[in-house]
Amino acid sequence: MAGSERADAARNRAAILAAAADLFDRDGAEQVSMNDIARAAGVGKGTLFRRFGDRTALIEAVLYPRVAAMLTLVEQGPPPLGPGGEPVAALHAYLDSLLDFVWTNRTLIRALEHHGPYAYYANPSSQYWISELARRLNAVRPGENTDYLTHVLFTALRADVIDYLVSGRRMDPDRVRAGLHRLAGS
Amino acid sequence: MAGSERADAARNRAAILAAAADLFDRDGAEQVSMNDIARAAGVGKGTLFRRFGDRTALIEAVLYPRVAAMLTLVEQGPPPLGPGGEPVAALHAYLDSLLDFVWTNRTLIRALEHHGPYAYYANPSSQYWISELARRLNAVRPGENTDYLTHVLFTALRADVIDYLVSGRRMDPDRVRAGLHRLAGS
């Protein structure tokens, strides 16, 4: 059957994704080598690269379902996060969700951030989060130039930044949240 | 002579620093291996590690004189950047200087940013820049809690962020500058 996946291949793909997710979440993505993942999945290294191409793609594949879940909430969920809500509430709900998402998946996202020059920003998901952020900011501040503010807010939502503030500086996550909302304006 | 450096050792140290600075500035620090530097300096790899310990320390050593120069201006130069100026002007002069410093040395600073979890923030220079920023912010906004704002501003001054905005997004550096000043408040 053309375009379809052999049964053993599908089994291995699932095993690799599960093993990678486990190891990444437990040890931090930067500490886990491709060999580690292959061994944990009970699979040869070649299989792993054949399925996913390279390390970055594997990380993105692990992250993908979590991105998709959040995307669904943003695009089709109930207000204020979903469409149809009042602009100020929509903006704040969006910031909260992003903050939560980044915090929960910080080890994976950090690994993407620290790969290549603009690799993280070039990621399609990032592009989407940024443009959606710009949209919601503009709805709250029509006419204003929110370009720079958009990027500052997005940068303040980087995993390494949040992680540094919360884990390194022991800043209360609610303080971070409040700071973000304050920057975004009422 | 105890504590002193043999003549050949001093010569090699200078050669290594010069070669490293050249290569880093020309090719971007992330592209340059320790072997490259050793070869360019006409020195064995062992010598390079004996002098500087590891890659991070070498990068810091290359950056050090530039940091020291800026430090002198901040601590002993004429107002508004140096001490004695009016608080608002002092803050804005400081932001401008930091922006300029980061942009000029972006390849070196990026290399530090992408090393270990909090390596960049743990760097003594960073600690100083941050605390000085907090001081000047507080002088302008007495009584307010400027903790989070301080870190957001400092993050907005990361080399990878500025580089992404200016080189990647083609944002006018003056726009970045204006945005920073706006965030810092009048």
Next chain:
DNA sequence: CTACGATACGGACCGGCGGTCCACATCGGC
């Protein structure tokens, strides 16, 4: 049930990295 091409497998292998080690060379005070 068999035969057979397409597909997938796994681990030896590759080049290059940061970092270490140590037999040997050089330096410089006496």
Next chain:
DNA sequence: GCCGATGTGGACCGCCGGTCCGTATCGTAG
């Protein structure tokens, strides 16, 4: 000119991400 302290350089180490290819497995056509 002697000789211990200091410095040197490149072979070497373990590990990384990524590739290659002889072999095993799959699933279909007959």
